[in-house]
Amino acid sequence: MAKGDPGGTTRSRRAAPRSRKGTAGDPALVQLLTPDGERIDSATGPDGTEYRVDFTDEEYRGLYRDLVLVRKLDAEATALQRQGELGLWASLLGQEAAQVGSGRALRAQDMAFPTYREHGVLYCRGIDPIMPLGLFRGVDQGGWDPNEFKFNMYTIVIGAQTLHATGYAMGITIDGKTGTDDGEAAIAYFGDGATSQGDVNEAFVWASVFNAPLVFFCQNNQYAISEPLERQTRVPLYQRAAGFGFPGVRVDGNDVLASYAVTRTALDNARLGQGPSLIEAYTYRMGAHTTSDDPTRYRIASEVEAWQAKDPIARVKAFLEKQQIADAGFFAEVDEQARRESVHLRERVLEMPNPEPVTMFDHVYPNGSPLLDEQRAQFSRYMESFEGSAH
Amino acid sequence: MATETLTIGKALNTGLRRALENDSKVIIMGEDVGKLGGVFRITDGLQKDFGDQRVIDTPLAESGIIGTAVGLAIRGYRPVCEIQFDGFVYPAYDQIVSQVAKMHYRSGGKLNIPMVIRIPFGGGIGAVEHHSESPEAYFAHTAGLKVVTCANPQDAYVMIQQAIASDDPIVFLEPKRRYWEKGQVDLDAPLSDAYPLHSARVVRPGTDATVLAYGPMVRTCLDAATAAAEDGRELEVIDLRSLSPLDLRAAYESVKRTGRAVVVHEAPSNIGLGAELAARITEECFYSLESPVLRVTGFDTPYPAARVEEEYLPDLDRVLDAVDRTFGW
Ligand SMILES: Cc1ncc(C[n+]2csc(CCOP(=O)(O)OP(=O)(O)O)c2C)c(N)n1
Ligand SMILES: [Mg+2]
Numbered sequence: 001m002a003k004g005d006p007g008g009t010t011r012s013r014r015a016a017p018r019s020r021k022g023t024a025g026d027p028a029l030v031q032l033l034t035p036d037g038e039r040i041d042s043a044t045g046p047d048g049t050e051y052r053v054d055f056t057d058e059e060y061r062g063l064y065r066d067l068v069l070v071r072k073l074d075a076e077a078t079a080l081q082r083q084g085e086l087g088l089w090a091s092l093l094g095q096e097a098a099q100v101g102s103g104r105a106l107r108a109q110d111m112a113f114p115t116y117r118e119h120g121v122l123y124c125r126g127i128d129p130i131m132p133l134g135l136f137r138g139v140d141q142g143g144w145d146p147n148e149f150k151f152n153m154y155t156i157v158i159g160a161q162t163l164h165a166t167g168y169a170m171g172i173t174i175d176g177k178t179g180t181d182d183g184e185a186a187i188a189y190f191g192d193g194a195t196s197q198g199d200v201n202e203a204f205v206w207a208s209v210f211n212a213p214l215v216f217f218c219q220n221n222q223y224a225i226s227e228p229l230e231r232q233t234r235v236p237l238y239q240r241a242a243g244f245g246f247p248g249v250r251v252d253g254n255d256v257l258a259s260y261a262v263t264r265t266a267l268d269n270a271r272l273g274q275g276p277s278l279i280e281a282y283t284y285r286m287g288a289h290t291t292s293d294d295p296t297r298y299r300i301a302s303e304v305e306a307w308q309a310k311d312p313i314a315r316v317k318a319f320l321e322k323q324q325i326a327d328a329g330f331f332a333e334v335d336e337q338a339r340r341e342s343v344h345l346r347e348r349v350l351e352m353p354n355p356e357p358v359t360m361f362d363h364v365y366p367n368g369s370p371l372l373d374e375q376r377a378q379f380s381r382y383m384e385s386f387e388g389s390a391h
Numbered sequence: 392m393a394t395e396t397l398t399i400g401k402a403l404n405t406g407l408r409r410a411l412e413n414d415s416k417v418i419i420m421g422e423d424v425g426k427l428g429g430v431f432r433i434t435d436g437l438q439k440d441f442g443d444q445r446v447i448d449t450p451l452a453e454s455g456i457i458g459t460a461v462g463l464a465i466r467g468y469r470p471v472c473e474i475q476f477d478g479f480v481y482p483a484y485d486q487i488v489s490q491v492a493k494m495h496y497r498s499g500g501k502l503n504i505p506m507v508i509r510i511p512f513g514g515g516i517g518a519v520e521h522h523s524e525s526p527e528a529y530f531a532h533t534a535g536l537k538v539v540t541c542a543n544p545q546d547a548y549v550m551i552q553q554a555i556a557s558d559d560p561i562v563f564l565e566p567k568r569r570y571w572e573k574g575q576v577d578l579d580a581p582l583s584d585a586y587p588l589h590s591a592r593v594v595r596p597g598t599d600a601t602v603l604a605y606g607p608m609v610r611t612c613l614d615a616a617t618a619a620a621e622d623g624r625e626l627e628v629i630d631l632r633s634l635s636p637l638d639l640r641a642a643y644e645s646v647k648r649t650g651r652a653v654v655v656h657e658a659p660s661n662i663g664l665g666a667e668l669a670a671r672i673t674e675e676c677f678y679s680l681e682s683p684v685l686r687v688t689g690f691d692t693p694y695p696a697a698r699v700e701e702e703y704l705p706d707l708d709r710v711l712d713a714v715d716r717t718f719g720w
Contacts, residue, residue, distance in 0.1 A: 087517045087697050116519075138697025141520055156521050157479065158451055196450035198482060224451045226427035232450050298426040357702035360695035371661060375690050382712065383702075 028236075029250040029282050032257040035310045037318025043258065045249040046238070051261040057325045063256050064320060065334050066100045067313045070120040072338035073129050076345055077119075077136070081291045085349055087138045090117045094254070094286030097312030098219050100124055101259025102187065102281070105267060106150075111186045113152045113165035117219075118189050125151050129341075130348050139352050143363075159197030162188045162216065166203045169212035169276070178213045183271035187215040187263070193224020195240065196232045204244040204278075213270035215263065216241075216278040219253060221285035226298040238280035246276045253281030254312040284310075357383065393578045400570035402544035403433050405578065406551035407471065411441050417555055418463060420447040420456055421473030421509075430475055431511055431570055453483035457508065461490055464504045471555055476567075477512040478521025484529070491560045492535030503558040507551070511567035512540075513607045513657050514689075514704055517697045524694055525658035530562045531635040531667075538634040539588060540564035542609035544574040546632065553588040564634075566607035589633040591641050597627035600651035600714050603642055603668055605631040608655045608705060615710035626714065634664060642668070643675045650681035651717040655705050660688040682720035685713045 030043040030051050042052040055063070074092050081089040092099060099120025106112060112121055123129055127149050135142030135154060146152040155161035165188030177184040194200050195218060207214045220237055222229050233240075241248025251262045259281055266277045284307040288295050320326040361376040397405065410417045419434055425448035428435030438446035449456050453474060460470035474480045480487075487508065494504045514523030531538045537559045541547040547565075554561040586592065594609065595616050604612040609630045616626040627645050631637065646652045652672050654665040669684035687705040695703050 088519055134696075135519055138517060138519070140696050141693075156519060157481075193451035196452040196455065198452060198454050224422070225430070226423045226425075227448050227451070231448055292430070297428070354698045355696060357699045360692050360699050360703060361690065364692050369691075371691055379690070379702075382709070385712075386708075 029252045030258045030262055031252040031255050033255045033315055033319060035315050037315045037322055047247050053257050053261050060325050064316045067096045068334050069338050070096050070123050072342050073345055074119055076342035080349055086136045088136050088290055090290045091287040092117050092119050094284045095219055095221055096120055097256035098253035098259050098281035098283050101256040102217050102263040105260050105263035109184045111150050111168055113161040113188045114154055115189050116154045116156050127151060129345055133349055137352055139355055159190060159194040159199040162190055162200045162203035165214055166207045166212050169214035170210050172213050178271055178273040185213045185267045185270035187217050189217050192220040192229050192232055195237055207276040208245045211275040214276040215266040215270055219281045219283055221283050223285050225289045238278055241278035248278040250280045250282055253283030254310050394575050395578060396573055397544045397576045398571050398573050399544050399547045400431060400433055402548040402576050403551050404435055406548040410552050410555040416467060417469045418445050419471045420449050422451055422475050424473050453479055454486050457483040457486035460506055464506050469505045469555060471507045474510045476522045477510055477524040477526055480510055488533050492533050496535055504560045505558045506560045507554045507563050509563045512564045513566055514700050515568035527564055527634050528658060528663045536560055536562055538562045540606040542606055542630050544576045548576045549585045550588060552582055564606055569607050589636055589638055591629055591631045591638040593641050594630045595628040597625035599625045599649055600717055601627045601645040601649045602653050603629050603631060604655040612655055612710055615707045618707060639671055646672055646676040647679040650679050652684045653713045655687045655710055657689050657704055659691045660686050661691045682717040685717055687713045
């Protein structure tokens with residue numbers, strides 16, 4: 001069995017002893033939908049928590065639609081980068097289920113803190129997928145209002161957002177917004193590589209000590225650029241939580257149902273005042289780190305192929321077909337919607353205007369600064385001096 | 392004599408290789424420096440040839456990279472740390488400023504930290520935020536650290552080896568947008584005969600105005616000088632190379648002849664290197680100056696979105712505009 005293979009049938013796995021010791025690649029994980037599209041009724045986490053989902057057919061189809069759309073829009077962004085329309089793109093290919101599952105588990109009042117790869121979570125928050133493309137096109141700094149969307153700006157500096165999420169969650173507690181079913185919670189996204197950062201470990205300490213209503217959602221996609229998981233850890237990442245004093249669980253990150261179930265539970269525990277928890281979504285970065293990267297330099301094709309067999313979308317499709325929850329007409333309609341939305345996205349990216357250079361002086365300070373006023377005026381005069389010339 | 396045409400990137404790679412060959416205590420460490428050879432391939436092939444004990448892919452933690460390098464240095468190693476991009480050095484800032492910079496002083500001179508911290512810096516590559524910054528002033532302002540930067544392949548090859556051989560902790564800034572620029576490199580000249588690390592160099596003689604630059608801006612200023620010459624104005628261009636300590640002997644001599652000085656850097660102007668240079672030149676050359684020392688710099692904003700970085704960064708026109716202004720004073 002390949003490293004990290006969740007296995008075909010997980011029924012015996014669910015019975016695995018909780019104390020089971022593992023290496024970083026230990027395959028024990030919460031799974032509700034196998035790579036073959038078999039449904040598992042319930043799965044038990046390492047602390048005995050039972051995970052299950054109870055979706056209507058409509059909801060199953062909705063998750064499938066999300067997964068396909070998110071993948072298609074991502075592929076469109078990659079294509080736009082290849083054609084020079086974006087400066088860079090960090091693809092989520094392979095991580096759709098972890099993002100759609102956790103993203104759909106969020107409630108309207110919950111706040112998300114993404115890295116630079118959470119396009120799928122963003123989509124599930126109901127946010128226009130054009131929003132982060134300004135950053136990657138280089139026409140803005142990704143400037144949106146985190147509070148308006150309940151979705152913080154993308155954070156490129158590895159790990160920094162986990163502390164922001166912790167502080168936000170502390171604020172929820174101070175505001176008295178926990179302890180009830182309709183309480184608030186926050187979720188912090190980060191990668192396997194990020195777990196090595198001081199900031200992330202400090203976030204673990206703070207969230208624990210202040211019992212913050214926060215879910216740490218780590219997408220372990222097996223790589224930090226070229227460095228494999230083994231360079232960051234010798235224990236399964238979810239087990240780190242124990243040392244900080246809160247629960248950790250590893251979920252099949254290619255299983256949208258399980259990703260949903262564990263995130264829902266963790267968020268609800270948080271909003272009820274039971275404190276933070278860590279979810280390790282065990283998945284794989286199917287593409288390059290970003291469009292600047294060349295993964296053939298550091299990983300072999302057979303590894304990628306092994307994960308291809310665990311594709312997050314194919315298993316949902318297999319399940320829908322087997323259970324006759326969806327027919328060919330439905331799949332065609334979803335594909336058509338995905339095509340339409342990606343064309344629409346492309347058209348709007350091409351229309352994104354370049355910013356006026358003088359706008360770079362805007363929004364440095366809420367109260368402005370005389371130095372900047374002077375520089376802005378000088379800059380404008382300087383630019384005007386070229387007007388009419390070929391510059 | 393083996394002279395080869397190399398890019399700045401390849402010259403650095405070759406210099407690092409020499410350093411690893413010449414001193415078994417030299418260790419390279421950083422994110423993705425091993426199999427990948429670094430995101431800019433500056434360490435390409437080194438792990439393959441020197442092994443993973445000497446070319447170390449570190450966990451993703453900059454404070455960890457610099458902090459553990461301090462420990463290795465205490466044990467007698469000469470760590471060469473790569474920070475992947477300028478904007479990612481700050482998690483290590485505490486280790487650099489409070490530990491690396493002060494160990495020699497605190498030990499009363501008994502301990503050296505012969506560390507090199509390599510940082511690709513500056514803009515102009517169309518990158519997203521945190522990938523185009525010029526943090527040199529933060530380091531140059533810190534006693535106990537030295538700061539150098541190279542602007543051509545020959546200097547890249549020699550200076551990286553000199554920095555590694557030096558017992559001082561050195562922040563080595565690499566002009567990332569110039570990594571692909573080519574030039575002749577003499578691979579055989581012994582290091583002991585090389586031009587001293589902490590000295591500036593006149594890279595184009597001229598008589599009418601003095602232009603001071605370093606790193607990526609040297610090329611910009613040389614281009615400006617070529618353009619100015621077409622208009623009959625001869626600019627003397629000085630590549631500072633060492634930002635801390637500054638070597639201003641050539642600058643003083645030059646400004647005393649030309650009476651005009653323009654300082655160019657990508658970093659913002661406020662409390663930056665340019666201010667220090669202007670003050671020192673003014674003090675030393677006051678009676679020779681025909682105009683104030685002018686600065687051409689990035690603006691005092693965060694580094695802007697890529698689509699306006701061309702307007703943010705000093706370019707040939709802005710350098711020439713400043714030169715013109717020194718004549719209109
Ligand atoms: C503080 C910091 N150091 C280095 C980088 C450069 N960098 C960008 S992504 C990345 C790897 C991140 O790996 P991981 O946390 O696993 O997330 P993934 O990209 O796999 O989603 C690195 C080293 C950075 N953005 N921030
Ligand atoms: Mg990763």
